[in-house]
Amino acid sequence: MYLERIIIKFGGESGQGINTVGRMLTQSINRLGLYTFSSREYPSLIKGGVASYQIDISNKEIFTSAKKYHVLCCMSEKSLHSYLPSILENGIVIYDGEELEFSPDEEIELQKKNIHIIYLDSEKIALENGATKIMANAVLLGFIWKILKQDLEILIEEVLEMLSDKKIDEEAEKKCLLAGYNNPQYRNDFSISIDLPKPLQTNRKLLITSNEAISLGALTAGMRIFCGYPMTPATSISKFLGDTAHETKIVFKQAENEITAALMVMGSMYMGTRAMTATSGGGFDLMIETISCCGITETPFVVVLAQRIGAGTGVPTWTGTGDINTAVKGGHGDFPRCVISVSDAQSSFTMIQKAFNIADKYQLPVIVLSEKQIAEAIYSIDKLPTAEKIERGLQKGEKRYEITDSGISPRWIPQKGLKPYISTSDEHTEDGKSTENAEEIKAMSEKRERKLEMLKSELPEPKLYGSSSAQVVFVGYGSSKNALLDTKQHRDDIAYLHYDYIFPLKTETLMKLAEEGKRLILIENNQGGQFGKLITEECAYQFKEKLLKYNGRSFSLEDILDYLDN
Amino acid sequence: MALDIKDYNSPYQPTWCPGCGNFGIHMALKKALIELNISPTETFITFDIGCNGNGADTVGTYAFKSLHGRSIAVAIGAHIANRKFTTIATIGDGGCFHEGLDHIVNAIKSNYDITILIHNNQNFALTTGQATVTTPQGKKMYALPEGKPERDIDINTFLMSLKPSFFAKGYSGDLVQLTDIIKKAIKHKGCSVIDISQLCPTYNRECTPEWFNENIIKLDTLEKYSSSSIEDAKNIIEEMSKTKKIYTGIIYANDSIPTFYNRLESRKGILSELSEEVKEYNIKELLKYCN
Numbered sequence: 097m098y099l100e101r102i103i104i105k106f107g108g109e110s111g112q113g114i115n116t117v118g119r120m121l122t123q124s125i126n127r128l129g130l131y132t133f134s135s136r137e138y139p140s141l142i143k144g145g146v147a148s149y150q151i152d153i154s155n156k157e158i159f160t161s162a163k164k165y166h167v168l169c170c171m172s173e174k175s176l177h178s179y180l181p182s183i184l185e186n187g188i189v190i191y192d193g194e195e196l197e198f199s200p201d202e203e204i205e206l207q208k209k210n211i212h213i214i215y216l217d218s219e220k221i222a223l224e225n226g227a228t229k230i231m232a233n234a235v236l237l238g239f240i241w242k243i244l245k246q247d248l249e250i251l252i253e254e255v256l257e258m259l260s261d262k263k264i265d266e267e268a269e270k271k272c273l274l275a276g277y278n279n280p281q282y283r284n285d286f287s288i289s290i291d292l293p294k295p296l297q298t299n300r301k302l303l304i305t306s307n308e309a310i311s312l313g314a315l316t317a318g319m320r321i322f323c324g325y326p327m328t329p330a331t332s333i334s335k336f337l338g339d340t341a342h343e344t345k346i347v348f349k350q351a352e353n354e355i356t357a358a359l360m361v362m363g364s365m366y367m368g369t370r371a372m373t374a375t376s377g378g379g380f381d382l383m384i385e386t387i388s389c390c391g392i393t394e395t396p397f398v399v400v401l402a403q404r405i406g407a408g409t410g411v412p413t414w415t416g417t418g419d420i421n422t423a424v425k426g427g428h429g430d431f432p433r434c435v436i437s438v439s440d441a442q443s444s445f446t447m448i449q450k451a452f453n454i455a456d457k458y459q460l461p462v463i464v465l466s467e468k469q470i471a472e473a474i475y476s477i478d479k480l481p482t483a484e485k486i487e488r489g490l491q492k493g494e495k496r497y498e499i500t501d502s503g504i505s506p507r508w509i510p511q512k513g514l515k516p517y518i519s520t521s522d523e524h525t526e527d528g529k530s531t532e533n534a535e536e537i538k539a540m541s542e543k544r545e546r547k548l549e550m551l552k553s554e555l556p557e558p559k560l561y562g563s564s565s566a567q568v569v570f571v572g573y574g575s576s577k578n579a580l581l582d583t584k585q586h587r588d589d590i591a592y593l594h595y596d597y598i599f600p601l602k603t604e605t606l607m608k609l610a611e612e613g614k615r616l617i618l619i620e621n622n623q624g625g626q627f628g629k630l631i632t633e634e635c636a637y638q639f640k641e642k643l644l645k646y647n648g649r650s651f652s653l654e655d656i657l658d659y660l661d662n
Numbered sequence: 663m664a665l666d667i668k669d670y671n672s673p674y675q676p677t678w679c680p681g682c683g684n685f686g687i688h689m690a691l692k693k694a695l696i697e698l699n700i701s702p703t704e705t706f707i708t709f710d711i712g713c714n715g716n717g718a719d720t721v722g723t724y725a726f727k728s729l730h731g732r733s734i735a736v737a738i739g740a741h742i743a744n745r746k747f748t749t750i751a752t753i754g755d756g757g758c759f760h761e762g763l764d765h766i767v768n769a770i771k772s773n774y775d776i777t778i779l780i781h782n783n784q785n786f787a788l789t790t791g792q793a794t795v796t797t798p799q800g801k802k803m804y805a806l807p808e809g810k811p812e813r814d815i816d817i818n819t820f821l822m823s824l825k826p827s828f829f830a831k832g833y834s835g836d837l838v839q840l841t842d843i844i845k846k847a848i849k850h851k852g853c854s855v856i857d858i859s860q861l862c863p864t865y866n867r868e869c870t871p872e873w874f875n876e877n878i879i880k881l882d883t884l885e886k887y888s889s890s891s892i893e894d895a896k897n898i899i900e901e902m903s904k905t906k907k908i909y910t911g912i913i914y915a916n917d918s919i920p921t922f923y924n925r926l927e928s929r930k931g932i933l934s935e936l937s938e939e940v941k942e943y944n945i946k947e948l949l950k951y952c953n
Contacts, residue, residue: 352767369936509937516722518718518719518725520727
């Protein structure tokens with residue numbers, strides 16, 4: 097059912113090393129000039145449970161994980177039983193251990209689907225080959241590489257290159273790869289259905305997570321301070337920025353909590369540098385008073401809100417988009433803001449730069465939404481987009497909060513010799529003095545609101561993917577784009593209207609499509625259809641059809657195809 | 663040209679009650695800055711919410727009046743962005759020890775090179791006199807006709823337990839001494855904390871100027887006291903716990919503790935400030951760290 101796509105899934109307990117073997121295989125396949133999409137599922141614990149690393153392989157760019165797989169390689173019994181039901185016909189199961197028993201139901205399924213089962217005790221084989229336990233991965237890699245019918249030399253070269261900075265016994269590593277590749281359990285009839293698509297290019301792809309792309313985009317935009325507090329799935333942004341600080345020379349600060357992280361960003365931005373924080377829903381809630389303060393003081397602010405599913409603690413390592421409401425509406429008082437949603441690695445890189453420009457130019461908080469599914473997925477791309485030009489809109493003036501037609505007042509970076517000013521969270525006059533005067537309160541509030549009108553007029557309309565003649569048009573944002581783009585490879589009779597900018601909201605294109613009588617389907621990874629309601633609020637349009645998913649899993653192309661077929 | 667107090671004033675007058683300790687604290691702060699010859703355009707002051715925060719309109723420096731309990735964290739962010747500014751965080755005892763307690767703990771621990779003035783009037787005054795942790799147990803306060811039920815926190819012991827690199831106590835009624843303390847705090851390389859006993863003639867009527875005069879002992883009148891001796895500091899803190907007397911002056915100062923910024927390997931040898939470094943960064947060399 098999958099066009100030009102081969103899927104390999106690793107299963108095991110957290111801490112068993114499936115990420116390492118998954119990453120090595122991804123990189124080796126990538127070396128062939130093929131595209132991959134790798135995604136990890138894992139429980140919120142350090143050791144144990146059931147975790148997976150799935151690699152989807154194609155000769156075209158792909159953006160989602162398929163629900164089923166050709167090869168399943170498991171390191172724990174529990175993961176094998178839990179992932180077995182979704183293996184494709186003629187698939188291959190590799191179990192890293194001694195022979196085990198299947199339930200009668202499983203036996204029937206295995207027979208019916210003609211599944212090959214191989215027991216490959218990789219640790220034992222590694223030790224037999226004079227290697228250490230830690231090299232057991234190489235045995236599995238070698239075996240899978242044989243199933244994929246690829247040149248062993250390429251794998252050896254790639255693996256050794258990846259391990260070059262670690263002090264390992266290269267000969268032993270090679271022996272393990274070889275032992276896996278030449279394992280006698282391989283049979284020619286295994287891989288009838290497992291033909292890797294032919295690469296259309298030979299260039300090596302860049303493997304990158306969206307969190308890495310966001311970090312790189314922020315650095316490109318001149319971000320010099322990152323303050324954060326750990327919270328999945330935003331945490332790997334702080335890892336990348338902290339681990340590279342020796343090279344970028346930024347200040348990386350793990351603050352005592354999200355409240356402090358946000359306040360430090362506000363203080364840093366007031367002082368004229370570019371700073372950022374990143375968190376998930378719960379941490380974002382703690383930042384909201386600061387975001388409101390940035391609103392009234394017109395202090396630029398950038399936060400990445402990497403969403404996971406659920407209220408409270410929710411399900412920490414699973415995906416969703418239930419924080420649209422809090423991003424767009426959280427915070428006391430009327431104040432303008434901008435909410436952006438990223439959808440993949442490239443968009444993460446570009447949109448975070450735009451976020452800084454908007455924050456600076458319009459002097460307001462910008463919330464950049466991501467999702468677990470986007471944040472931690474490993475995309476293979478040809479290259480990152482070109483850098484956005486840095487625009488700060490700085491301008492000297494007499495009155496920091498001067499009432500202007502555009503709503504944008506002069507803002508200059510505090511500097512010796514320049515006129516000092518106060519930013520106060522009290523409502524204030526043009527020169528920043530607190531006020532309780534009725535006219536002044538109204539005028540200043542309206543001034544700020546005008547910035548939003550101007551911002552809205554400068555934002556682009558959402559982008560329509562697919563033919564304008566398509567009758568079925570999905571409407572969404574974030575990771576929905578990925579599922580729709582993958583689906584479009586199967587169905588060219590659908591289109592997708594994609595929103596990068598969630599707020600302020602542009603609805604002209606949408607209304608035009610509605611007037612043309614298109615079948616518009618809202619697609620969202622939350623229960624309430626929060627974005628759909630936002631659209632209704634903006635232009636009174638009400639979606640008749642909604643495809644909503646709120647079980648912690650992102651949309652797959654199967655979800656879309658099933659929806660269209662039913 | 664020598665600086666004048668007027669250079670530090672905005673066109674606006676304070677709104678505090680007559681006799682409020684904030685007058686003295688603001689005057690001492692401005693005098694300290696002038697005497698150190700620091701220009702108002704190189705000074706950044708953060709304000710909290712409460713009576714101290716209402717002084718924000720009256721200063722002619724770069725300033726930020728943030729949210730309740732939050733002035734220290736805002737000051738830290740600004741300080742890291744540009745260390746050329748003299749950064750002062752002002753906060754009341756309510757904001758400091760209730761709403762934003764974590765900020766002073768971590769500011770001291772990180773040893774940022776900023777000065778924190780705690781305007782300690784032993785109550786939430788702007789909301790008309792509620793009890794704070796510094797209000798004595800049993801004292802009748804707003805909505806507590808039977809008296810405050812909780813014990814009070816011994817903030818001297820608490821602050822010293824955090825091992826500050828600079829801790830001083832001042833009094834809003836002693837302008838000369840307070841000015842001197844603030845000057846030393848600003849000059850100190852690291853996080854300087856000054857707990858300032860502040861007159862509040864409206865909601866802390868017991869603590870009159872006479873009361874303070876009777877209960878304050880200046881450290882420099884003691885025969886042997888060295889602010890560089892941690893033993894002396896510990897003894898005097900214990901003495902204050904026991905006797906409830908207030909010892910004013912520099913309790914403890916240690917210049918040998920590195921500041922947060924100076925500990926950062928990533929900033930070693932860099933002369934520019936982060937506020938001067940916003941430009942396009944070429945990420946080519948970073949791609950190898952991906953995935």
